[in-house]
Amino acid sequence: MPELPEVESIALGLRPVLVGKRVARVCVGTPLVIRGPYRRRWRVFLAQLTGRRIERVTRRAKRLILTAEGGLALVFQLGMTGKFLLPNPQEGRTATPKHTHLILSFSDGMACLFVDPRRFGRVWCLRSLDPEAPDAVMEAAGLTPLGPEALDMDLKTFLARLRTGRPIKSLLLDQTRIAGLGNIYADESLWAACVHPARPASSLTRAEAAKLLRAIKAVLRRAIRAGGTTFSDFRNVYGEMGRFRPRLKVYGCQGQPCPRCGTTIRYLRASGRGTHICPHCQVR
Ligand SMILES: [Zn+2]
Structure with a gap:
């Protein structure tokens, strides 16, 4: 199960690639992974995310947070086997792997996949999230309160x-x-x-x-x-x-x-x- 260093490694890998990119499309393969207040209206939320730039990639405890313009955020809990995949610069992307539950496509043609074979990973769609102080919004959305880092x-x-x-x-x-x-x-x-x-x-x-x-x-x-x-x-x-x-x-x-x-x-x-x-x- 990913702990702080594993999630930090993912954040360090995603940050230089995703920050500044504009979301072109979000494709949800498994709606079960969506949580939070937009659980039943995720299409509306993700449509609003379209066209916005990713501003921050941060980590809070074992959660990974992508914040876009306007304070829209996706908060990922990776569960047992959740992971992100970016195209390898050497090989490029071949086929979409099995168990891909969410695909973030960007205006430059690149895509970031959220893959989770055991399906314990979850994504919260959140609004008005301040990446410097995300706790209040996360807790209001039903995520467990967290102690200090x-x-x-x-x-x-x-x-x-x-x-x-x-x-x-x-x-x-x-x-x-x-x-x-x-x-x-x-x-x-x-x-x-x-x-x-x-x-x-x-x-x-x-x-x-x-x-x-x-x-x-x-x-x-x-x-x-x-x-x-x-x-x-x-x-x-x-x-x-x-x-x-x-x-x-x-x-x-x-x-x-x-x-x-x-x-x-x-x-x-x-x-x-x-x-x-x-x-x-x-x-x-
Ligand atoms: Zn000893």
Whole structure:
């Protein structure tokens, strides 16, 4: 499932190509993917989008936001397997792949496809969206409220979020508290900071919290630089896999030695999720 670095990689890929382009046509293959207040009138909304330039491509948590002139916006939740495809400059576009649910065609003849084999991806058609502060409009349209961005969070905000008896991993995964982390980067960050995932969040000392916040940001930034992590489905906008997987330290590494101490990495369930820890570095 795409997390913050994967969605950021998609935004970084789409931005230089789409910004400034004028929408010529929007073709919806699967109306099921459309959500929000225009769910039943999406043809009207998408007709209004036609002729407008794309002004911004942004990311909020794991959502990708295309904003056009006049504050019209498409907000994508990629679900498990949602991805965007642009024509590869070397190869050009051949056939439209199976499971293409939405096609944005531009006045210069280029098209951007939204492809999602497992169909959990969704698109919200929204009006009056300010890309600098999109939350109010997204929430009014029924999208779940989001906590602060993991990459922007300061220690004071993080410490305030930790004042709960919930297990730290469950807190890190809760998008309404901290936005952007999923299972992969939560495990990687907890390992990097030597924190056991089942520890109550409130039991972390100030120094441990500071170390964990630094670890979260460092892991996310490294993953963004590597273009994200691909286990099965994630691809960037040119269909290429992320390069971060070989650099994961614990996630998916059960049975292998911990890169820090050599103890065998274990797989366990924590907060209902598969979790990877080093039992020596991360003591409960
Ligand atoms: Zn270890």
